[in-house]
Amino acid sequence: MSEQKLPTRAEDFPEWYNTLVVRADMADYGPARGTMIIKPYGWALWENIQAALDKRFKATGHVNAGFPMFIPQSFLEKEKKHVEGFSPELAVVTIGGGETLEEPLIVRPTSETIIGHSYAKWIQSYRDLPVLINLWNSVVRWELRTKLFLRTLEFWWQEGHTAHATKEEAEFETLQMLNVYADFAENEAAVPVIRGRKSESERFAGADETYSIEAMMGDCKALQSATSHHLGQNFARAFEIRYLDKGNEQQYCWTTSWGISTRFIGAIIMVHGDDQGLVMPPRLAPYQVVIVPISKTDAERAAVMEAARAVRAELTAADIRVKVDDREGLTPGFKFNDWEMRGVPLRLEVGPKDLAKGTVALARRDKPGREGKSFVSREGLAATVAAMLKDIQQSLFDRALAFREQNTFDPKDYAEFKSAVEKGFALSYWCGDGACEAQIKEETKATTRCIPLDQPGGAGACIHCGKPAAEKALFARAY
């Protein structure tokens, strides 16, 4: 149950987020610093995210498997850049069963190394390729500053790991999965994203190329929402993942990895949420419709509850996820606010007046007050509701896209650039030089989020150093 008054996004966005996540029953703090408990309501959202993604992974030929959480320390050390990238944030087990271990075990921060070990054993011939495996698991990274869903010591995610015979196939896979993520984000979560390539400094430790989808949050900061890595032959060489080609020659495989995490829940919250609370995209919402029965007398209550259950049955039959709020002792007004905070896309009210008229009241979460409220006939209700959910889904996407475009700038010079990244995204020509990038970061706190795949074409001068630049980069302050 919820209390009143959430801080507004305008007055304190981080506080709005922290309060909301806990109040809306999405998650709670774990007892160990930086850990997170995902509560049933939050996990229900994650399950819907998983289902939407898993369907897409299967459709592109992938299969799921389970890999160990513990990785021999020596594995991490086999790929040089990979160790360097991850060693500061590893959790290491040194004691097991009361004995000091001969070789410490790493709690997986990601599974490239143990995958590499296995693929080396499994792959002998070009006939064994490609290997297309996905893992649903949790990983541990010892972060210093944590925030529920966005950065915690342990987080849940999926990591895909594939091995291919050629560079081209691996490249295709990397971009294919990037597109899967973009499709999921936009069409399931109603989160508009920018697909792009990471700069060298933002690249995954051990990758030749990292791609990401980037989204704008309600405070105009960027959130990397999923990544897809072309690992080249780096892990193949480190772990001896080789195959015999048709000409009977040993070749190193080309591998990829790609992931999206519970962090994406943070994106959903920060993209769609408003000052009333969460706004769940209908396609992923744990409950798409909440029915609030309204009655005074016992007789009314019995009749209203019967109608509520009948409506639930009708909507459930149409594959709509419905919750009847039959809690006693709470006023309807309280329940309205409660479910608005939890972000249920559509509220359905059934009261004595509706029974008399053969109607129900519908209130859209995306449109507050009278504007979003309508009274509709019980006839054909499932179709009415389904259409409205579809409309809400679309309007959430449209609104988020408009917001991003409104806050994305094309600065003419570096002075304009500086104020642009204070306010939102800046799309600017950039020379690609790491030192230049580092200076921009120091001066503005903005980083290159990605080099968008969709480029305007042509060329220009780097927004910072003025050197010739072939591509525009997306700059923003980021989570």
Add this chain to the structure above:
RNA sequence: CGGGGCGUGGCUCAGCUCGGUAGAGCGCACGGUUCGGGACCGUGAGGUCGGAGGUUCAAAUCCUCUCGCCCCGACCA
């Protein structure tokens, strides 16, 4: 790790300066009146005041140590 703040019922906090019977609001339980936008009344349960040591006739309050958490700076899906 550097700087700042805080630990008192489930939650938010008051009490500490000036030592003397642990408080409030919210939440929770029960009873009643309510119910189409966050209802109200009554009754009640619940705390070794983060921990250890010290000073004192007496410590939430004073002293010492310790643990933990939050916020701000260097790394990150």
